[in-house]
Amino acid sequence: xxxxxxVLFMSLLCFQNPAMAYNPNMxxxxxxxxxxxxxxxxxxxxxxxxxxxxxRREAIAAKQxxxxxxxxxxxxxxxxxxxxxxxxxxxxxxxxxxxxxxxxELDSVGYSAIYNGSAIIMVLGHENxxxxxxxxxxxxxxxxxxxxxxxxxxxxxxxxxxxxxxxxVYNSVMRIKQSPSIAKLIKAGKVDVVGALYNLETGKVQLLxxxx
Numbered sequence: 001x002x003x004x005x006x007v008l009f010m011s012l013l014c015f016q017n018p019a020m021a022y023n024p025n026m027x028x029x030x031x032x033x034x035x036x037x038x039x040x041x042x043x044x045x046x047x048x049x050x051x052x053x054x055x056r057r058e059a060i061a062a063k064q065x066x067x068x069x070x071x072x073x074x075x076x077x078x079x080x081x082x083x084x085x086x087x088x089x090x091x092x093x094x095x096x097x098x099x100x101x102x103x104x105e106l107d108s109v110g111y112s113a114i115y116n117g118s119a120i121i122m123v124l125g126h127e128n129x130x131x132x133x134x135x136x137x138x139x140x141x142x143x144x145x146x147x148x149x150x151x152x153x154x155x156x157x158x159x160x161x162x163x164x165x166x167x168x169v170y171n172s173v174m175r176i177k178q179s180p181s182i183a184k185l186i187k188a189g190k191v192d193v194v195g196a197l198y199n200l201e202t203g204k205v206q207l208l209x210x211x212x
Contacts, residue, residue: 035084039085056108064116065117069093079091083198094109098146099168100146113191121194122194124198125197127197132161135156135162
């Protein structure tokens with residue numbers, strides 16, 4: 001019975017929460033802060049569950065303007081919209097095993113940055129990534145295309161699992177930054193590209209520096 005009322009309370013909270021308005025012309029810094037604020041709510045079990053209702057569906061039916069692009073792993077435990085407490089139309093999500101960047105992923109990320117006006121691009125890795133683990137273990141026969149993109153970043157002799165996951169994230173960040181169209185947006189101050197790591201137990205997203 002207690003569980004029932006807890007679920008009911010959260011459902012009402014999500015339903016009643018007003019839309020979380022944001023400036024469509026926000027800076028990359030502001031967009032990143034919006035993501036991190038949402039993650040803070042999520043990890044502390046205080047999610048607002050914004051903009052997940054009929055009014056929002058109708059409002060964005062004709063056009064989307066996501067403020068952020070998340071390139072994340074397909075892992076079922078790392079859902080970007082939930083992890084950052086965002087609603088419909090807020091995040092342009094590209095998910096692929098190992099959060100790798102091949103031609104298709106790069107085109108997808110670039111599309112939202114160029115045509116949707118997304119201000120922040122985040123490569124979101126996570127601890128204990130199965131794809132990275134497979135590369136470290138030289139057991140990639142089932143994921144050859146994904147492994148091909150991870151292998152250049154991972155030192156199978158010296159990297160710990162954590163170091164390999166971070167190196168793979170940074171490698172994807174660099175691949176995105178090297179895109180001519182995205183590099184142009186970065187130079188103009190319209191977009192930034194960052195790497196981050198998701199903790200499966202706490203739900204916390206840790207921003208990574210280029211040195212990690």
